[in-house]
Amino acid sequence: MSAAPPADWLLLGARIWTGADTLTAAAAKPGPEPDALAIRDGRIVAVGPSAEVEALRGPHTAVLHLEGRRVVPGFVDAHVHLQAGGLQLFRVDLRGATSPELFIRRVADRARTTPDDGWILGGDWDHHLWGGELPSREWLDRAAPGRPVFLHRTDMHMGVASSRALELAGISADTPDPENGQLDRDPATGRPTGILRESAMDAVARVVPPPTTDERRAALRAAALHALARGVTQLHDKGALQSADESWRSLATLRALESEGRLPVRVSASVPLSERDELARMVAAEGRGTDRLRWGSVKAFVDGSLGSTTAWFHQPYLGMGGECGAPVTAPDELALHLAEAAALGLQPIVHAIGDRATDWILEVFAGIEAAHPGQEIRPRLEHAQHMTPAGIVAAGRGGVVCSVQPLHLVDDGRWAGPLLGPEREPLSYPLRSLESAGARLAFGSDWTVAPIDPVGNILAATTRRVWEPATASWGPAWTPSECIALDAALRAHTLGAAYAAFRDRETGSLEAGKLADLVVLAADPFALPADEWREQVRVEMTFVDGALAYRAEDPWMGGTDQ
Numbered sequence: 001m002s003a004a005p006p007a008d009w010l011l012l013g014a015r016i017w018t019g020a021d022t023l024t025a026a027a028a029k030p031g032p033e034p035d036a037l038a039i040r041d042g043r044i045v046a047v048g049p050s051a052e053v054e055a056l057r058g059p060h061t062a063v064l065h066l067e068g069r070r071v072v073p074g075f076v077d078a079h080v081h082l083q084a085g086g087l088q089l090f091r092v093d094l095r096g097a098t099s100p101e102l103f104i105r106r107v108a109d110r111a112r113t114t115p116d117d118g119w120i121l122g123g124d125w126d127h128h129l130w131g132g133e134l135p136s137r138e139w140l141d142r143a144a145p146g147r148p149v150f151l152h153r154t155d156m157h158m159g160v161a162s163s164r165a166l167e168l169a170g171i172s173a174d175t176p177d178p179e180n181g182q183l184d185r186d187p188a189t190g191r192p193t194g195i196l197r198e199s200a201m202d203a204v205a206r207v208v209p210p211p212t213t214d215e216r217r218a219a220l221r222a223a224a225l226h227a228l229a230r231g232v233t234q235l236h237d238k239g240a241l242q243s244a245d246e247s248w249r250s251l252a253t254l255r256a257l258e259s260e261g262r263l264p265v266r267v268s269a270s271v272p273l274s275e276r277d278e279l280a281r282m283v284a285a286e287g288r289g290t291d292r293l294r295w296g297s298v299k300a301f302v303d304g305s306l307g308s309t310t311a312w313f314h315q316p317y318l319g320m321g322g323e324c325g326a327p328v329t330a331p332d333e334l335a336l337h338l339a340e341a342a343a344l345g346l347q348p349i350v351h352a353i354g355d356r357a358t359d360w361i362l363e364v365f366a367g368i369e370a371a372h373p374g375q376e377i378r379p380r381l382e383h384a385q386h387m388t389p390a391g392i393v394a395a396g397r398g399g400v401v402c403s404v405q406p407l408h409l410v411d412d413g414r415w416a417g418p419l420l421g422p423e424r425e426p427l428s429y430p431l432r433s434l435e436s437a438g439a440r441l442a443f444g445s446d447w448t449v450a451p452i453d454p455v456g457n458i459l460a461a462t463t464r465r466v467w468e469p470a471t472a473s474w475g476p477a478w479t480p481s482e483c484i485a486l487d488a489a490l491r492a493h494t495l496g497a498a499y500a501a502f503r504d505r506e507t508g509s510l511e512a513g514k515l516a517d518l519v520v521l522a523a524d525p526f527a528l529p530a531d532e533w534r535e536q537v538r539v540e541m542t543f544v545d546g547a548l549a550y551r552a553e554d555p556w557m558g559g560t561d562q
Contacts, residue, residue: 005058006056006057006061007039007040007056007061008041008061008546009038009039009064010037010057010062011036011038011066012035012036012054012065013065013068014068014069014520015035015069015524015526016035016047016510017070017071017072017073017487017526018047018073018509018511019491019494019509019510020495021495034049036049036053037071037510038053039546041546042515042545042546043513043515043546044510044512044513044514044516046512047512066520068524069520069521069540070523070526071510071520072518073494073507073508074231074232074234074517074518074542075232075234075493075494076235076236076442076444076493076497076498077232077234077235077444077445077447077497078236078442078444078500078501079238079382079444079446080237080444080445080452081239081240081446081447082269083219083220083223083240084448085223085447085448086220086223086224087121087215089219089226090222091121091122092110092123093106094106094124095126095451096129097126097129098130098470099130100135100139103125103135103139104139105143107120107139108144111143111144111147119147119149119150119208119209120144121149121151121208122152123151123152123153123154123159124152124153124154125152126153126307127153128411129469132415134160134184135151135194135195136195138194140160140162140163140194141163141164144162147164148165148168149165150165150204150208153308154411154450155306155308156305156449157197157198157307157308157310158196158305158310159201159204160195161204163194165204166192169204169207171183171192171196171204173192177200178200180327180328181198181199181200181201181202182196182198182200198304198310210246213253216250220253220254220263224263225264227452228264228544230454230539231455232452232454233265233266233507233517234265234267234497234498234501235265235268236267236403236444236497236500236501237270238270238299239270239271239299244275247270247271247272247275248271248275251269251271265544266293266294266507266517267292268294269293269294269297270295270297270298271295271299272299273300273334273338275298276337276341277344279296280345280346282295283346296345296346296347297346297348298347298348298349299349299382300337300349300350301328301329301351302328302334302350302351302352302361303325303327303328303351303352303353303354304325306354306386306419307412309419310326311357312325312326312354312356313356313386314355314359317419317420318419319419320419324354325356334364338368339367339368339371342372342379343371343372347377347379347502348365348380349403350381350382351382351383352383352384353383355386355387358384358386358387358395359387359390359391359394361381362381362391362394362395362400363394376399376502378401378499378502379399380401380500381402383403383405384403384434384439385408386420386424386428387430389427392427392437392439393437395434395437395439396434400440401440401499401500402434402440402441403442403500404429404431404492405443405449406429406431406443406457406489407453407456407460408429408450409428410467411467412428412429414466414475425479429482430482431461431482432481432482441488441492441496442497443457443458443492443493455534455537455539457489458490458493461483461484462483462486463530464478464479464483465477465530474531494509515545516543516546517544517545519539520541520542521538522537522538522539523537524537540552
């Protein structure tokens with residue numbers, strides 16, 4: 001028998017967490033943790049003890065001596081808005097603004113560097129950080145007099161517009177609330193305050209100039225490089241929020257970058273549910289893409305968000321005058337269109353946050369799966385944020401994926417209790433209960449709603465500690481009984497998230513034959529208390545297809561040799 005060809009890379013002296021499915025025979029083999037890995041032609045060819053893997057060393061093999069550093073599969077972010085995230089890197093960033101004065105100052109600073117006729121865009125503000133008062137057009141008019149300004153809240157379900165932006169959008173005191181939306185009004189004058197909820201934002205979105213092709217390319221490239229620096233090798237792009245056209249333009253730009261060899265991460269792209277027929281025609285004509293860029297899923301919404309009090313609950317929000325939230329799409333129509341998408345062979349991906357919304361969509365998913373016996377549909381419940389006990393049980397049945405963003409709970413835990421009450425609050429982000437019910441968990445960020453930060457997501461899922469911005473410190477755990485173990489959290493951010501996009505056979509774990517997407521961490525989270533993760537568990541290297549796609553500036557390189 002001839003000897004195996006030499007490897008392109010050897011990683012030696014590591015601590016390798018393979019992330020393999022614990023039900024597979026390979027993962028169930030007893031023995032010490034592997035400390036070496038070999039890569040050839042973009043794939044993993046061996047994982048095991050150094051003494052065995054070193055046999056694949058050849059005269060041109062690059063050898064990386066890791067001296068006990070932790071190696072994990074490349075992180076998969078199961079929910080991002082990639083173009084919006086990339087554009088936000090160049091726009092007003094209000095994340096962490098803890099007072100109206102700081103909010104206004106940041107907008108004023110951006111106004112000074114924006115052309116006089118240019119829109120000032122961005123956001124990620126959270127009014128809970130300064131006591132709950134909502135921003136207004138007066139704030140924006142003070143910061144940027146006479147300028148069109150539109151800034152999303154962090155959850156993207158609410159925004160604030162300046163007087164000039166409202167004028168350009170044709171919004172006045174006489175404008176009625178749109179279907180599935182709301183214009184907040186001054187109770188004394190009836191004039192719009194500038195706060196727009198859900199579909200009310202569409203009028204402004206229609207007059208904001210769309211990004212140019214060059215701006216899209218720059219945004220998507222910046223977003224991909226931003227992800228690589230955080231150890232993310234695969235992203236699930238949920239497209240633009242207000243415009244189907246923008247989702248298609250973003251996908252077209254991704255396709256151009258991929259064809260040019262300029263897409264450094266894997267992307268699985270979705271388009272809105274309304275585009276199901278066009279997407280099905282594209283799949284029939286061209287297939288579902290390549291190893292770098294895939295498509296074949298549609299995104300829809302049942303309800304809004306908790307922070308905007310537009311999430312749909314069985315019982316009213318506390319202190320909100322009996323308001324329960326409501327669906328943002330007619331339920332019968334949404335159920336019909338989701339069934340049509342599944343019949344076309346498309347994966348349904350549906351945003352649902354309130355407990356009534358999640359109960360409803362899980363029932364719809366059960367009907368869709370029953371209508372297609374033997375077909376692997378993998379319908380996705382995006383957020384799984386507030387659930388009922390019955391909903392948790394239902395989420396563990398069939399092939400439903402629960403796509404969750406644990407970093408949201410770090411903020412929500414400060415203020416959600418008074419809205420929900422003591423019976424519903426413990427069922428917020430019920431990760432341990434979902435895991436126990438057999439649900440498939442996939443972790444993501446919902447960037448730009450939360451930052452791309454797999455380490456932070458895993459820390460949130462395993463500790464559930466709430467961030468206290470007033471003291472810039474970590475507070476107590478929010479419902480600590482719903483914490484999950486470190487290996488479960490890592491798997492949700494790797495193999496579980498890869499499964500959510502039908503990419504688990506090729507990615508998501510470090511096993512021979514799979515694509516060589518992996519991350520080298522500066523420290524081992526399994527060997528550290530959680531309090532030390534933020535300072536020490538940093539990404540030093542990110543490999544995609546066996547190529548070193550990211551290396552931290554001035555990193556420890558551990559005696560690389562050839």
